[in-house]
Amino acid sequence: MNNMRRAFLQWAGGIAALAAAGLLRPAQAWAASWNKAGFESKVVNDVLKSLGAANPAESKEITITAPDIAENGAVVPVAVASRLANTQQISIVAEKNPFPLAATFEVAGGGEGYVSTRIKMGQTSDVWALVKADGKYYVARKEIKITVGGCG
């Protein structure tokens, strides 16, 4: 068997293996399976365990943009920017929520380490931004106070 044919067969075999592992689905179907264990965790430590994020290192390269005081706990804007190289994943965790994990964002391809959304918070609490970069976990925290505006 000549070298080119051998190389081709090795390459084809590799592709077949990837396909068998389900890693070559078209873009629309490439949605990670929902992290049930994480979303149903009632304490932050269980959330960390479900993500494989035990003992995340504090990082100043993560910026949380959110109000100090939010006047409607049902709609709290939170944006997370990560300057860590090779940011792969950003999770938003509201420590005192009944289910602390609010959202996890896998950043792929040309995605920048930035996400912005709005979450429900049941009470004043620290909000954690958990970032996975280069396979390791980092964290930043910000307290958001929840109050009400007006007379209801």
Place this chain on the structure above:
Amino acid sequence: MAEPMKIRAILQGDVADVRVLMLHPMETGQRRDAKGELVPLHFIQSVVVTHNGKTVLDAQWSQAVSRNPFLGLRVKGAKAGDRISVTWVDNQSDKRTDEAVVAPAS
């Protein structure tokens, strides 16, 4: 259900600033309606964003994301005219896909 989203994608240098507004009740399953009955859990579980067909963001949400949700993200290496596509799927298997074209900075 499945009302259209509103997607804005504006170029800032070579990064597209993408903002998505969605209409969805994002019910926690804890709320009671006017009759006192629990409104069932109904929320977007998955949001996938692609840039010219390539996945750039793959999000998993819980019912703690706010009603009528918002998603903001940034896409590196974008050019005016590029396609941004957003798909959401909820826990009742309802889904919605909308597209927008990256606009140059005004």
Place this chain on the structure above:
Amino acid sequence: MAVVRRGFAALALACLVTPGTGLAQVKPDAGITIGRQMLADDNPGELWIEQGKTLFHQKRGPKSASLEQCDFGLGAGKLEGASVRLPRYFSDTDRVQDLESRLVTCMVELQGFKRDDIVARAISPAGSNGSDIEALALYITSRSNGMKMSVSLDHPKEQEMYMAGEYLFFRRSGQTDFSCLQCHGDADKRIRLQDLVHMTSKKGVQEVVATWPAYRGAHFVVRTMQWRLYDCFWQMRLPELAYASDVSIALTTYLHYQGNGAVIKVPGFKR
């Protein structure tokens, strides 16, 4: 219409403040305004503009007609620049009308809906998909985005409405002895975290007339000026303000005229 109020009565009474003593006088700092800015920058209310446009052109009601023949003051179906001249006198009804009462007129006359039915559903329950009037009022007002509020008082009935509205704005009444002034007559007032617009200043009243209809964050739907006035009356413990009533149109005439020159920018974003 009363659905929004259910369950809040006790809480609201507890927070009622005595004028001049309980209202705080502190400017909000950056840690609060950043939250408001983030919400206003991406306003879910915009999603209802398209709905309003669809409803405007859709053949609806017993007469299966669209609203394309509705005259908002500039001729049938002409929307651009119409809402900034409202309220105004209409000869076909021989009344001064605001945008919402004009929508009611057209939905009855052109589409055959019953007035009572329209009014009953005009203000949607919080958390719902919103009412047809809320979407329509937003769409029609958005067609004047970027234009200036330009109410004129040429017709005697317009002048009457304006004077009635001015009188109502300043009149103290009801069990709380409130007029609009108690909350809106001074700068830098708030109730808990809710800033109270200083509506006897040009800047304040212009800010108000420029930003309704608005997405009410806590209700998750678009709200209109009719709703805003209705809610103020409720906060003041005055008798219920009837939808599209002369009292509501009088106050709207007064406020819009005071706010002339304001640049329309809807949907607004409110708490």
